[in-house]
Amino acid sequence: MDGIRETGGHAEKLGYVGLGLMGTPMARRLLAAGHEVMVWNRSPTKAAALVEAGAKLANDPHEVARVASIIFTCVTDAAAVEEVVFGRNGLAEAPGAGRLVVDFSSIHPEATRAIAARLRQANGMGWIDAPVSGGSKGAEEGTLAVMAGGDAADVERARPYVLAMARRLTHMGPTGAGQTTKLCNQVIVGGAMAVLAEATRLAANAGIDAARLPEALAGGFADSIPLQLFVPRMVGGIHSPPLGQIATMLKDLDTVIEVARNTSTPVPMASLAAQLFRLAKVSRGADADALEIYKLSGDTD
Structure with missing residues (x-):
């Protein structure tokens, strides 16, 4: 067939x-x-x-x-x-x-x-x-x-x-290796969302066009798929359809922290990102787009 x-x-x-x-x-x-x-x-x-x-x-x-x-x-x-x-x-x-x-x-x-x-x-x-x-x-x-x-x-x-x-x-x-690899992925993605939200807010508050960050940084060491995809959505307030929900990212980062504890692995960046997403969950709602983490540090409209 x-x-x-x-x-x-x-x-x-x-x-x-x-x-x-x-x-x-x-x-x-x-x-x-x-x-x-x-x-x-x-x-x-x-x-x-x-x-x-x-x-x-x-x-x-x-x-x-x-x-x-x-x-x-x-x-x-x-x-x-x-x-x-x-x-x-x-x-x-x-x-x-x-x-x-x-x-x-x-x-x-x-x-x-x-x-x-x-x-x-x-x-x-x-x-x-x-x-x-x-x-x-x-x-x-x-x-x-x-x-x-x-x-x-x-x-x-x-x-x-x-x-x-x-x-x-x-x-x-x-069995289980795929899930462990996904946790490593979420350390990187969750951390990237938090860092890109910070950089984008700094640009906006300092008076430059944050929407041009992906263009300005393309090809440099800061360039990445998250930079090119996330920043325009943050700046433009584009959250539908969501790339992923706040609750999902928080669930995964909390699992990272538990596995890290059980394996004696320090994860300070993932732990901080988890706390920021916990704040976002309270502020924006569990089902909101994870990129609404950007709104924690500025306008919420």
Whole structure:
């Protein structure tokens, strides 16, 4: 069948559970690539557009797992992953032999190792932790970076389907390695958001055109994708659609701090960024765009 990768002599059927800011555009890219996809979301209305695009709608995660051989999940936190996997009509209740879960959620490395082990014991289903970086823009454009933990053969099995949604998939090691890599990513991204907000506010308060910072610094040591992407949005007050929510960034930075404590790793910059995002959560709201951290130091309109 056109657009369907043949694996082991048969076409994989795909499932996608969790259709939020990231899940919806990622599932849409699978459909656009010609793959057969069954979807489920706790709020069924979010699946309507995907069903119109050709997806099949499941009644629960259990039904997704009965139909699909590879199940992608992308939900908010470890509690949501637990509910999808082990809750009523969850993935663990379906036959698991030969099936593989690829979890794009960002959760604690220990949580992903525990969930993977419990699921394998429950029904033999495989697990890859595969958090992503690139935000909703990357999900829409298929430019995400995916960092994976799990068995090498499982990662290679999932690779062609992941690369229908992302630009890069890197196998970082055993289960949990993908989540640990994502924490390193969030140290850099969360810190960059805080630093760029500071630099942008300094420019504005000192009377220069902050919107020209990306142009002025392009090609120099300060140049980066965050500089080019974040600063125009900060200056222009462009926060819809959000690149990521304040609550999500804070969750990840708090996980960084916990893992750092358990590994005796000093993380002073990530800790400061976490406190700034905690202030932003109180000031702007948990669901606000993470780039609204810029508004902590000046105008809030």
